[in-house]
Amino acid sequence: MERLIEILEDIQPDVDYENCTDLIDGHYLSSLDIISLIAELEDEYDITVPAVEIVPDNFNSAERIMKMIERLQED
Amino acid sequence: MDLSFLLAGAGKTMTSFFSMTYLFLFLPFCLIVYAVTPKKAKRYVLLAESLLFFWLVSGALVAYLLISAVSILLLGLWLGKLQQKQKAAIKDLPKEEKKAVKQAFLRKQRALVFLGVFLHIGLLLVLKYTGFFLGNINSLLAAFNCPFEMYIPQFAMPIGISFFSLQALSYIIDVYHGLVKADKNYARLLLFMSFFPQIVEGPICRYGQTAEQLWNVGSIKYRNLTFGLQRILFGMMKKIVIADRLDPLVKKVFDEPNSFDGGVIILAAVCYTVQLYMDFSGSMDAVLGTAEIFGIKLPENFERPFFSKSVSEFWKRWHITLGAWFKDYIFFPVTSAKRMKNLTSSARKKLGNHFGPLVAGGIALFCVWWCNGLWHGAGWNFIFFGMYHFVLILSGNIITPASKTVLQKLHIKANSAGYKVFCMIRTTILVIIGELFFRANGIGSGMELFGRIFTDLSFRSFDQYLLPRLGVDAYDLAICAVTLMIVFAVSVVNEKGICIREVLEKSNIVVRWVVLYSLILFIVIFGAYSFGYIPVDPMYAQF
Structure with missing residues (x-):
């Protein structure tokens, strides 16, 4: 989780990633931030994030992102 | 037979x-x-x-x-x-x-x-x-x-x-x-x-x-019926008190681009933007209100777009379901294609975290706005409208780091009320320019109108003959202004997360009926209609 928060802070600083639960709905992360994040996640965790996974529910909090990563690693 | x-x-x-x-x-x-x-x-x-x-x-x-x-x-x-x-x-x-x-x-x-x-x-x-x-x-x-x-x-x-x-x-x-x-x-x-x-x-x-x-x-439940009817009434006020009243003015200026000076063209562009917003969002109030009567919750299409601080944010608040469709079915699938992901990875290594994703993102954004422009209509002015927003949104992203630095050097806080208002006004002006081309009868006419704002910027036509020439009178404009203030006040309250219909529901029965009857009377007295009057067609129906 620490590494994920580092990645997020690198892409978009000034957000409380530990507690924020509306990263997408609250407009904290833009579509371009998401592209950057996905590229970083794919490199870091050796996963492929298909377009269908890019929904607010999967990106609204660091916890949700982590859950998606774990699910994709199992696939 | x-x-x-x-x-x-x-x-x-x-x-x-x-x-x-x-x-x-x-x-x-x-x-x-x-x-x-x-x-x-x-x-x-x-x-x-x-x-x-x-x-x-x-x-x-x-x-x-x-x-x-x-x-x-x-x-x-x-x-x-x-x-x-x-x-x-x-x-x-x-x-x-x-x-x-x-x-x-x-x-x-x-x-x-x-x-x-x-x-x-x-x-x-x-x-x-x-x-x-x-x-x-x-x-x-x-x-x-x-x-x-x-x-x-x-x-x-x-x-x-x-x-x-x-x-x-x-x-x-x-x-x-x-x-x-x-x-x-x-x-x-x-x-x-x-x-x-x-x-x-x-x-x-x-x-x-x-x-x-x-x-x-x-x-049909009583609550859904009252909530739905209230929303239809509010939409009706937007449409027939404001949008339809502004129609003759907008039509006259856009149909005769050579006949007016820059001042009148600015007035018409502002009026058209107001008309389009009131027409489309008013119709959406009727749509969502009708669905609500049946107990159906449809997705919202507007979230007070003129409170946006950037063009990008504006398109997250204006015609939301169209923007979301393009994002989900064009933008992300394009950026998620293997070649585009490789492009993003290599661009990030060379250009860094901010500019790297802009390469693939820019290509996807171009596809989205090309489609968005064409979706609205088969005309070069619509394609121009799409490309105009593509350039604005992409350049907005490109200059973000530079604008942050400038703000820091000038000791301006990005979250201060003054700066937010400045950003809202800037966004509104950019949107109005885009809508001018959107409404123009072809790209040539749009260029003519836009050019005259700079080459013939004067207010000499603003005399006693102007309003009759535009098919409206001072009474029309005064009613539009007052109604817009009501819509603005409601928007401010909504922006704070307060639902006025829920507040009304909890209030005294006298207050409730006074508000409702006032709204009905307001529409009856000030609506642009009469016997034999044919309402202006909903503007987005033509798309």
């Missing part, structure tokens, strides 16, 4: 949700029939009323809708069958083999999705854009003095085709992605495609959002 009326429908008298025919005949008729129908049959009544509405508006062209629903039913079932076969085929396979079998099935499914896209987009292209493409080819031929001219066929287009085609495509793609199960029930799919309040101007719904709600409708 003359049966030609079966093919023609009732024509334009029904396209506006605020026309007398719709508001005082069709809607009450639908509500009464729906209310007296037993619960189990309500869904079928809603479907019959939706098809009746479509037939009244488009006549025999209702066939397009019926065939479109058949096509997505069959494609969906085919996709579902392939997914079941895939599941059974990979069940006992080792992990390495699973991938290869999955890929083979995915290829077949992708072919079906392409077939769906080809059918729906192909039909839309033929009906909506043939004249535009062939017209441009003819212009090119004429430019090269070629004696040949292509025949341009005229197609009758069913109302709402741009909206229901996107709904049909989203269903097929969602089934392919496994987000929704393939529906075996044609009536349910047809109701999802044709629900009468949303068929003319949207919102563009996803199957997962509305299909089950529509299929499981229940009795």
Whole structure:
């Protein structure tokens, strides 16, 4: 989780990633931030994030992102 | 016996949700029939009323809708069958083999999705854009003095085709992605495609959002009825007190781009932006309010767009369901393609975290805005409108780091009220310029109007003869200004997360009725209507 928060802070600083639960709905992360994040996640965790996974529910909090990563690693 | 009326429908008298025919005949008729129908049959009544509405508006062209629903039913079932076969085929396979079998099935499914896209987009292209493409080819031929001219066929287009085609495509793609199960029930799919309040101007719904709600409708509840009617009333105020009142002024200036100086053109561009917002969001209030009466929650299409601090944010608050459709079905699929991901990875290494994703993002953004422009209409001014927003949004992203540095050096806090207001005004000005081209009768006319703002910027026409020349009077403008202040006050309250209808519900009965009667009287007294008056067609219905 620490590494994920580092990645997020690198892409978009000034957000409380530990507690924020509306990263997408609250407009904290833009579509371009998401592209950057996905590229970083794919490199870091050796996963492929298909377009269908890019929904607010999967990106609204660091916890949700982590859950998606774990699910994709199992696939 | 003359049966030609079966093919023609009732024509334009029904396209506006605020026309007398719709508001005082069709809607009450639908509500009464729906209310007296037993619960189990309500869904079928809603479907019959939706098809009746479509037939009244488009006549025999209702066939397009019926065939479109058949096509997505069959494609969906085919996709579902392939997914079941895939599941059974990979069940006992080792992990390495699973991938290869999955890929083979995915290829077949992708072919079906392409077939769906080809059918729906192909039909839309033929009906909506043939004249535009062939017209441009003819212009090119004429430019090269070629004696040949292509025949341009005229197609009758069913109302709402741009909206229901996107709904049909989203269903097929969602089934392919496994987000929704393939529906075996044609009536349910047809109701999802044709629900009468949303068929003319949207919102563009996803199957997962509305299909089950529509299929499981229940009795009309008192709360839903009052909430829905209140919302329709508020939309009616926006549409017939503001939007329709501004129509003559806007029409006059945009139809005669050479006749007015820059000052009047600025006034007309501002009035058009107000008119479009009041017309479209007012119609959406009627759509969502009507759906609410039936107990259906449709997605919102507007979230106070003029409070946006950037053009990018504006498009997240304006015509939300169209923007979300383009984001989900064009932007992310384009950026998620393998080559684009590789491009993002290599660009990030060379250009860093901020500029790296802008390369692939820019390409996807270009596709989105090209489609967005063309979706609105077959004309170069619409393509220009799309490209204008593409440039604004991309450049906004490019200069973000530089603007942050400038703000820091000038000791301006980005979250200060003053800076936020500055950003809102800046965004509004940029939007108004875009809408000027959007409304212009062609790109040449748009350039002429925009150019005159700079080459002939004067206010010499602002004399006692101007308003009669524009087809309005001071009374019209004063009423629009007062009503806009009411809309603004409501927007400020809504922006704070307060729902005025809920506040009203909890308030004293006297307060409630005073507010409601005031709103009704306000519309009756100040609405732009009279006997024999034909309401201005809803502006987004033409798209």
